[in-house]
Amino acid sequence: MIRPLNATVAGCAAIIGYLMATGTLVTGAVILFLVVFLVTGAGNAINDYFDVEIDRINRPDRPIPSGAASAKGVFVYSSILFIAGITLSLLTNPFCIAIAVANSLLLIWYAASLKRTPGAGNAAISYLTASIFLFGGAYAGPEGLLVVTPLALITFFAMLAREIWKDAEDLEGDRAQGADTLPIRIGVPPAIRLGFVFLAGAIFASLVPVIWWGLYYLAGIATVDILIMWVGVKALGCKTASCLKKSQVTTFVKYAMFVSLAVFAVSAVLL
Missing domain, CATH: 1.20.120 (Four Helix Bundle (Hemerythrin (Met), subunit A))
Known part of the structure; x- marks a missing residue:
């Protein structure tokens, strides 16, 4: 499920990206935080969905293995977060929208199979982390x-x-x-x-x-x-x-x- 601390840090990184691009902040930049928070949370949830068998052994305390949530419920929850994040990104600009959509698709691909591909999984995580700053900067055009x-x-x-x-x-x-x-x-x-x-x-x-x-x-x-x-x-x-x-x-x-x-x-x- 969503990791609040991770999602919050990621959201703050997007705002920092905007600050670095402009040297100042505007109230509208809060939308950056919300989009990144939601998409990051969706990525956390979809990862739990695809990792359920591994988590039964390594992390039985996770929502699905522990019985706190069903696999179907987590999948729906993740989908809602992805849709909400992408929808909010429509309030930004084409650059930000493109990054939000691309990263959402990459998070799903990563959770489904890419994370188990040597090298490619490492590169995906590295890009996803770096792209948060791109998302923030893109808000400034x-x-x-x-x-x-x-x-x-x-x-x-x-x-x-x-x-x-x-x-x-x-x-x-x-x-x-x-x-x-x-x-x-x-x-x-x-x-x-x-x-x-x-x-x-x-x-x-x-x-x-x-x-x-x-x-x-x-x-x-x-x-x-x-x-x-x-x-x-x-x-x-x-x-x-x-x-x-x-x-x-x-x-x-x-x-x-x-x-x-x-x-x-x-x-x-x-x-």
Whole structure:
């Protein structure tokens, strides 16, 4: 069912995306929060619907396995949330509507099968996270979308690296349960190197806003980029899943993403 905290954080991220695109807020931006909250909640619910057999073993406390809700009821609930979110998006603009519809379809596809496809599932989650900022920026039109695109790219690449490394950390457990992940397919060292490539992509994307925010922004984002590069080098020093887990690189990537978000927010308002 809906995860209120996750949906709330996602909704706030959309508003932050708009703030970064314009440097200000308008009361109409609340519609962004509501659309993202509803679509995210729908994604949570449809995920519970498709994961019912797995949840009977791993999460018996979830609504369907516990008997608190029926599978049909959860499916209907999810459908209502999707429809409500897309309907509300009609109050925005064509860019936002397109993102809302595309993300709703992707959430359904992800829950139904894509999450079990090595690499593709990781990419889908990374895109869905990054696209929240695109949705917020799109409310300000093409120019707003352009401004938040670097942040979306940073989020996508950093999330993708983190997702791949998380799968590498969990390799032994996933293999024991018969799961099929990218690190199981290609091995831990190649997965670590692939994650490093995506992390480098995040660094390159972070430099684009220097064009419109100048040297003050560069001074702030350089600190984040140094942290990201340090995390990447730290990961490259590992050859095994246990080493990667002990290095806590996935935690550091998360911290770096929060700091980069702060740099973007300050730059959008002050520069």
